[in-house]
Amino acid sequence: MTWSKLSDDFPDDCDCLSDAAFRLHVEGLCWSNRKLLDCRIPRDHLRRFATHPEALPELVAVGWWTEDGDELAIRHHAGYQRTREQVLAQQAANAANGKKGGRPRKGTGSPRELSEIHPLTRSASESRSERDGTGSGQEALTGPLAEDAHAREDDERAAALRAVRARIAERERQRQATP
Template identity: 55%
Template sequence: MAFTKLSDDYGDDCWQLSDAAFRLHTEALIWQARRLLDCRIPKSDLRHLKRGEPAVVQELLARGFWSDYGDSYVILHHSQYQRTRESVVAQQTRNQMNGKKGGRRPSSGGAREVWPRPVATPTPTQMGTQNETQSETQLGLRGFQGSETAEMKFPVNTRDKNPDGNPLGNPEGMAFKRSSTPTGPSEIGVNGPLALDPDAWPTDEEGLRWRIVCEDKNVMTVEGLMAVCAELKTENQARNALHRAYPGRVF
């Protein structure tokens, strides 16, 4: 089971949204976590959400909470707190391996349902239009002046973007780079914001093997790993093994 993560200031960020938009945005975060969609909601999935009407979606787009990306919507606001598909699969693999070794028991509920990630097919016109409609109140970082009415007009400021073309409320372009080139101390392991987690699990088989060795032997130093693993002849070999086991740490 994948959980949706909300920070303690989530409500403050969403204060300028209407009740319908707040519900749709929150349900979409839960839906993408349940289906492992990496914050990308296929437009056909809106029928599963309570307030998926076009007018409500347009409010989220205008305020910069979502982005229209071809045949799907990309969630920008709070995407940096959500677990990626890769990290969830790595956790499942670790649990299975622990269960085979007599540790944590495997789930009796069978394999977790994993839906395929939708492939976005944006057009130049769609991308250009979206870049021109980001709200000046990106993700709650700016105040909204005036009361909301039935004829609400959403302010637009195309200058409020970072060098990558993403809104200021999404400073690192999290939603667009969650599955890009791996990052980390040794350029291997977990992608995106999870690369900063010192306890992040690796996604490759070799890294998982060394992580299990480190966990079983309770070692996290070059000297300690060399002492329990005869196959490691040099410090560089041990250090590389630790980098693979803990992609978010520096040794």
């Protein structure tokens, strides 16, 4: 799938156009991108996508489209659109990445590839955490180390829960003491 890009001031630029010309311009950008035409549309394609082909002279008059023999060249907002080569290169990269597959399924027996995290880009929560690292791309703790880490984590959660309950109880006491 391809995309047509419109800047946030696109509607402001189009204030001078009739509704039919505005629609034809957007339809032309979309058609060109869908068919990878690099903003050069064969004239006979116009009847295949245009709701209002009669608005073409208006787009030509304002200079947003030009007529070049059997082709119509879109000028306005053409610079925002990706070229055919860019789209095909991205599609090839996406296909190659898709063939690599997603994350390995658990229990397949194949070792997980670990992504290397640069120490300067590690977040503060990761660097101080004693979690086992699963899901973060880091090697998980196993055995007694994992049990200790989980026990400490459970203790920390229990202490935090006790503190929250104490604050709630204190607020309730204050509320009841206030007439």
